[in-house]
Amino acid sequence: MASEVMTTPYYKVNILTGTKAAKVVAEPAEGAKIIDKANNPLYVFGPEVIDSQVGDKLLIEYALEIAKSRDIPICATTHVKKKMMEFGVMPDSTYDTIEIIHFLKNKEWSGVRGKGFHDLVLFTGVRCDYAERGLSTLKHFAPHLKTYAICRRSHPNADYALPVIPKVDKWRDYLEGLIAALNTA
Amino acid sequence: MASEVMTTPYYKVNILTGTKAAKVVAEPAEGAKIIDKANNPLYVFGPEVIDSQVGDKLLIEYALEIAKSRDIPICATTHVKKKMMEFGVMPDSTYDTIEIIHFLKNKEWSGVRGKGFHDLVLFTGVRCDYAERGLSTLKHFAPHLKTYAICRRSHPNADYALPVIPKVDKWRDYLEGLIAALNTA
């Protein structure tokens, strides 16, 4: 109670003004546990997965491995699908960011594979200020699910966020660590 | 950078919405150092010093000892002076809270003893939501000074704040520890 750890995001425009902040998941292993706990997770891909390079791979390659490890359904927003297909993967949904978040608010919704509501939603590659707004929506209006922002800029409005990871190699380490943990667990 | 400790005050109305939060001074010894570093400190007493009991003493008795240890001038706000005199001490100033804070904003001000501006201002016994407003004023408009809120409810807008100390005996320990540290230092 004395004082609490509150994540300060990379981008100042994303500073939290409030009382409910993300738990910082500094260890990939913790992240894997969070994913394992979920009954019906969903992974939302934003356009940066196809624009940003992580070492010699594209971010989407890591994101796809994470999804594959637990057969997590993928929602490919914006125009991500096009690039995704080049990697031979078809998205389960192509709702755009706001649309998928709108459906996720509804506990009665069938989910992208008709298995009922998603209890964990992973996000990667959504523009940071935009993702923060959507995470706020879910934080306030979707008490039935948790969000995990797999983004090196950190997201206070998520339930689980990464610490800020300024260096790309450390970012790659985190992603590889998470994949490793998922594949060994 | 990854994530920063941000003090969460006892009272929810005092939750910080912003970027600049107090450093939590958990150890009385650190507190003593802060006071020792100051060239021209000032101690502002609020009415709770004469209303609130700390163990078998009144809060003001501890506050007076802290002031005495370094001959820190005292500003007795509201009607504190009356009770204070019963302890044989005359305040250096009886400006009310807002008035003293207004003067403190001005670096050119002579200070309560004419020694120039105060570079450290201690607060004890000001109503918590009220103190927080005044601390915000100084945080934003008095870059030439630091504030140290000696209050067990914790103050995010101060430069230095205590952790929340729910139990009275721990509160007494902190005060006695601070006094001890000042008297031995």
Place this chain on the structure above:
Amino acid sequence: MSSGKMRQDEVRKIIRAEDEWEPVGPTPMPSLTELRNWDMRLLDTYEPFYAPFCDLCCLCTFGKCDLTEGRKGACGIDIAAQQARWILICSLMGTAAHGAHGRHIIDHLIEKHGEDFKIDLGTQVNVEAPIIRTVMGLKPETLADLRKAIEYVEREMIHLVAATHMGQEGSSRDFESKAFHAGMLDHVALEAADIAQIVGYGYPTSIADTPLVDLGWGAMDQEKPCIVVVGHNAITSNAIIDYLRKNDLYDKVEVGGLCCTAHDVTRYSSNAKVIGPLSRQRFFLKAGLADVIVTDEQCVLTDIPIMARESNSALFACSDKICYGLENASEKNVDDILKAVLEEQKQYLILNPEKAAEVIVRTALALAPQRKALKKILNTEEATELAAKCGGTCEACNRACSNLLPVNAAIHQAGQGDFTKLSALFLRCIGCAKCEEACVKNIPILRVMQAAASRETYKMRSGRGPIHDVEIRKVGSPIVLGTIPGVILFAGCSNFPGDIDDVAWLAEELARRKYIVTLSGCAAMAAAMKKDAEGKTIYEKFIPEFDAGCIVNVGSCVANAHVVGAAIKIANIFATLPNRANFELMSDYILNRVGACGVVWGPYSQKALAIGTGAVRWGVPIVLGPHGSKYRRLFISNKEQSDWTVMDGRTKTLVNTEEPTPEHMMVTVETKERALVTIIKQCFRRNDTPPGRAIKLNSYISAYKQVIGTLPDDLQNFVRTEKEIPIVYKREVLAYLKEVGWKPKPVLSLPTIIGTYDTKVPIEATVK
């Protein structure tokens, strides 16, 4: 705005410039910037003091912007201007609330009586609208003239709201000038609204001893069908009274009010009850004693629809400001509405007051028998049982409390059957229910309070409206000379830092010292909640006149206008200075010569902010309780270190008075003790004659000794000549003055700040 010829002609037409009553002064219907120089002059002495509530700005999508450590927003704004912008936004909410309220009442009464319906405030009130006369230059004669006042407010407001948009005003001082404008417009709206309802509903006017009405939740007779009206706009409430009268149901149905509607409905019918101020709203509604809840507008808890369901009370919303998403039944047939209400507990929006009144009364009659069982007040056993779950240690309640109260101890004790602490707590509780929401044991704390809350019935004198011209003639001279030490207005809300009856204590301390004490709004209700040894409230103990040592309830929030109006009347009627379109002349007179002080001990609302900000522009200093710090801005001088040079109107020379009077224009104080001495100090004026100042100093010294224990530490600032030292304290004071090296200060016979800044008002105008 366009101040071209066309506009000038338009203005002259609106105010009937040809009317003979007074020549048109320099500023008829001033626009945004016309009083700006006056504002800047005030701000030179009384600097804005900002306490940012947030480090950031999030008003546009460039944000959030971090404004700490000298950073600017993407738009270039800094933290000070941002606070001032907030002040303007919030003041505008207040001005709009009153303006829209006035527009609604005036339009409604015009429908009823026609726009030529005459304004007649009775034999005692000839200067009917000092604020409208001064600001606009219009002498309102009909309801249509009052509508002109609201149209003026509407027209100015849009510019002020525009200035809050991103990329508009960049200076904190100009934001404050605009906030002053909003505040002044607020007063125009207040005066128009109250005059309209007085003449349109025949509220008491030109009489001082208005009826004493019952106040308190105990005043409601549970045996009768019970209608509770909540808000500020009495149109529907008065229609309910009419319906009851017309159908001989008046003694069969209880009508009680919460917040200002209670004031106004009791001005319409003294049989109606005042349940209490805003701080009692949630407590009372959760008690379930209301068979029908009627909401109009302003200060209405937004979760009433939920509370109504919980207590099986019927709910009708009757204002376009508050629709709660309900179906609009204004054009539905009454029996269909009743059916749906009684059978499906449907809640409706009804904007037709007469129809609403019938539906409401008939619902109450039908529902009351079914709700008998629900109208039981918790007894101590039941309350103890509910509280028993509290361990007293988790303190989640305390941490959530908006008034920082020790709820845990009180509930824990109540759990053991002892309600001492809870009774004490109840007096400080502002009714937010955050404790209850936070309680880890889900204890219904506000219901538990039923067993701790006094069922006492108190007497409050119903609101009297305008101060009488004869009263002004009588007190004008002693006020201006200072021999009546001051005029105090306790206004505003019930967000009190301490006990709800502290206002009664303050009012009595001041009345004892021969101040003229006036009250309004929730403060006027709270002041009734204290009885002396003989069981008398201050309204029973003190004469209800506008005179030394008397206590007057002017009425609801809109009635605040009459106290500012009284200050203007002193300049106009007593000093016979022209007030028509003469804002600066009147305000300068008030600032320098009328020892008036406004007190908002429990501020919460944006309306109270607008009223207070307007009062400052008029030259009336404001003292706020500690919650007022959350408005973000005060007006503070540098006390003895400021330059207090003003003009002597007779010699036309600048004189350094060396005395900080009035010391601050808007200040918060933390305790009622400090409030007492601060209020007294704010009544000092440069114009005080030595005998007058002696009387004021006498109050100041006696009060200071009483609460702080010594002579005032700043006594030397306010003693100008030895003649001013109160005899009783002579020796002591002389010794003190010697010790601090006091020197005599000039006493001006005609102090003014006209001539110390660029204004159209000639200094000659201040001399009469």
Place this chain on the structure above:
Amino acid sequence: MSSGKMRQDEVRKIIRAEDEWEPVGPTPMPSLTELRNWDMRLLDTYEPFYAPFCDLCCLCTFGKCDLTEGRKGACGIDIAAQQARWILICSLMGTAAHGAHGRHIIDHLIEKHGEDFKIDLGTQVNVEAPIIRTVMGLKPETLADLRKAIEYVEREMIHLVAATHMGQEGSSRDFESKAFHAGMLDHVALEAADIAQIVGYGYPTSIADTPLVDLGWGAMDQEKPCIVVVGHNAITSNAIIDYLRKNDLYDKVEVGGLCCTAHDVTRYSSNAKVIGPLSRQRFFLKAGLADVIVTDEQCVLTDIPIMARESNSALFACSDKICYGLENASEKNVDDILKAVLEEQKQYLILNPEKAAEVIVRTALALAPQRKALKKILNTEEATELAAKCGGTCEACNRACSNLLPVNAAIHQAGQGDFTKLSALFLRCIGCAKCEEACVKNIPILRVMQAAASRETYKMRSGRGPIHDVEIRKVGSPIVLGTIPGVILFAGCSNFPGDIDDVAWLAEELARRKYIVTLSGCAAMAAAMKKDAEGKTIYEKFIPEFDAGCIVNVGSCVANAHVVGAAIKIANIFATLPNRANFELMSDYILNRVGACGVVWGPYSQKALAIGTGAVRWGVPIVLGPHGSKYRRLFISNKEQSDWTVMDGRTKTLVNTEEPTPEHMMVTVETKERALVTIIKQCFRRNDTPPGRAIKLNSYISAYKQVIGTLPDDLQNFVRTEKEIPIVYKREVLAYLKEVGWKPKPVLSLPTIIGTYDTKVPIEATVK
């Protein structure tokens, strides 16, 4: 509000009910609640989507209140209603900005021409004010009639502002209904303001090929004295042009504008230059090329006084909205002002446009020679040197950037003399200067950008004002049948997520596909900032008509009214439905039959929010760039999972169309690629004929394939019959439809939602 007989008579008088042009419809000058049922019907399908920007509320002194996890404020408000209240507050700022702007221009022009000055928009425009006709029921004939429109806005606004006070509205849906009202009032103000300036200043009207004007910071001739006008209100700028003309100085002085004033001054004089949109304001002013900076109102950076000092530019503030704490010199003599400006660099507020114009021009002439040395643009060497200090690693700049840009890399590279990345960055920069403020090495980043910013001069067609009635007659039928796939408006601000010329890309993609493309405000400027291989901008490449495959710049923000107006005209002129006081009938027609879509790709301002919110009430869907998410609210349907039942106006039966058209009423998208397919989709209408739908599907499929690579994943939602499948894709689409189990859907000949909710509009009214 009072909707009694008196008020009704008053309204009939205001709108001259006896005028013959059309019978008065059901809702003349609607008040707060009169269109509420329509609003609720929209909200049933298009649910408010909230993205809270803060967990708390701090609007009154009971706060801060924590609204997380279902907690309520002390007033009882919940997080959804709190967001909706914010939306209302911000929409009102926008409405007020436009309303006050309109009031100012109209009053000014009435002073100039008299209130009986006739409204004549030329031979091509007979339905002069479709919005005012529809909302108010008034056919404005003179400037005085336009003033009536503003008075109506002023009157309604005060009630809306009042509703934001604590303890007022409690339902998010009713807050949205009030925000819709604010948005609709905003459109009334827009139309009144633009019509006034067109007729009052003789801006081009009834011609399509308005002049091509120079745009870009390179367009300003540094050799000449340079006056830069900033803001939205061209009164002073036009007075400057008049003064230059009168004194034969026109070719000797450069006048350039930033933000919408640039649009309006170029409508007044095509010699004036457009420097750029808001995002270029700070960059340009810091470059110091302006000898005199003139500020009017709206979207004016609030720290211009500081920037002016830094660059030794003179500054004159010319609006009561923006006074910067400056001395008001409106009544000062010109030579004294000039003296103080030139000798003491004094900055002044001047509210008299003619005087301001003289002072400004004479200052520019006197100052320019002295400032020659200061008007040098940084060369790459100088820029490299300034940037050299950057280590490229601290990233403080990036973290502060409001557009999340990689500043560090660009500046680091510039420090090594390579400006490639900085040039790219400059295209995405919105000019907030937060990077510069944050830079640990105090690198003046915006000045360094000078070396990276293209000095290109672009051609923009100046704003043309209203769409012509003949154009409407020509395109009405194909639009309603769907054979013209849609009408797109790119409006609003320059807070773009990506490159400043993405708007040009989108406009061209749509024009290529035969959409009617219109632009306004900063978007219209940004769209000019891209040249093709032949060096042509879209304004040079496309025909400036309101027709398939053409591109029209309507003008400044206030000119947005004309595009909504065009949609109304389609219903009124082409379909000959009565529009007088017939808001619901017009909006229902637009929603169901006019394939229009508004796009605000770089939203930042509260004005853009008001415009967008108003558009939604009219039935026009809005697509926003990602920054729009910070407005806090969108309107989203549940797509294929919603109930899309509407009325068939001919058979008067309810039909489940099973097609989500239009799909969302306000939605944000993250990339220009997704924007393209979303905009196209938002143009589908229930009324599309099979051939029309086929054309729209053709665009949708081709665009989807282009940016996402496959057939649209939701194609089945929009194909109603096989006849609608575009021939080129026939086989592929059939296969796909089979695979997803598509079934034919009903095609209605007269879809309407009239009759699906409680309204005064009879279903018969929809049939013509």
